[in-house]
Amino acid sequence: MNAVPFDTWSAQAPDPRFSAWLRESSEPDWSAVTGHPFATAILDGTAARERMRRYLLQDLLFLDRWTALLGAAVACADTFPGRLTFARFLGQTAAEEEASYFDRALDALGVTPGERASARPEPATADFLALMDQARSSQDYPSILAVLCVVEWSYLGWASRAGEPPADFVLREWIDLHEGPDFRAWVGFLRGELDRIGPALPDEGREHVRAVFRRAVRLEADFFDMAAEG
Template sequence: MTAPVAPAWDQGFGAEGGLYRRLRDGCARDWVAYTWHPFVQGLSDGTLPLEAFRRYLIQDYLFLIHFARAKALAVFKAESIEAMRDKTAAISAILSETLMHLRYCAEWGISEAEVRGTPESAETVSYTRYVIDRGLAGDILDLEVALAPCTVGYGEVALRILADPNRRVEGNPYQSWIDTYADPGYQAMAKAAAMRIDALGESHGGHARFGMLSPTFSEAARLEARFWQQGLDGL
């Protein structure tokens, strides 16, 4: 009997039987609620209200600042000098991304003053502090598991959009956002992040710790879904 072919959005993220896929499959309902949230579907078919996207963009900038801090914590928690170098490079890339993000916001009519003057939403605070808390309380695997739904999840979100039969390409105002995460460079980074979870799972007893790691991954997925939802709230 021929094995079923995985859907286009489910290829390349982690090894079969590896820790990443176990974590993702262990929270399947929450994972789909995040990666195929109504916000994401609106990006795909171009129907997402512009105000919802603008609200998301501002909070995403504020999120990136704390994401860089989480990566700095990963340098401290890293298991090797090579991992420290990788995480240091990631911090530099994220800080550069904040500048690109401000330019992108300007294209949507959002000034830097407005972005930086907007307070963090409750969703942004709860998500970013949760990730940092898991890193402070645990080891590098705890931190990486909390970070993975963001890094790897956005890669899957992009592939889900590309596979969507209702996807709008021509005239979709969000096509540039889709292109960012569908880009081969980002996809390679997302796949590497999933494989790192697998590798840390082997070196740090991940399978034996699954009962503790799974709730962290699930909660991060739920917080990601709430991060999308804040864009839609209040419309």
């Protein structure tokens, strides 16, 4: 794990971006997420139906707080163009593409409306919801950004390993939602925001962002572990 302060690290790093420092500081958990066996099973079409059911039901709980966190980013972004980018993403992706995917996928997996309504967070989900709640209520733009960036960038990391698309639309569309030019541009925006504001923070501020980023990466690994169990 890289514990080197940003200034020391960036003086010798080939890619001295603040977001690259955060990612490097999150190893080995970062690679555990992007190379996770559950992600690999989604990519190669072998993820068991029962596990996808459990994963997506938990992710539906995740999606609720994620949407609220995007709302906090709209409120807390420090520039008007940034605010508009978050607002656009919130409107388009969360409301249309992703919500419709969940409806269709959970129907196909035989999850009833009653099961959806009564789903309760597993411990890994509860921890993730708590982190998102904390970032949202802090109203601290760098902390909000750190969580948003991990959530999207780490998913781009595993989805970028895609080869032949699985026949099952539940798996194929889940990969598609986290890959492609629009999603890459969105991740590029999130990284760019961290790269812009991170170096200007005082040392304690940078360390705080690093702690939030690392925690979010750890929770992504826990979330996949939860999905892969039993």
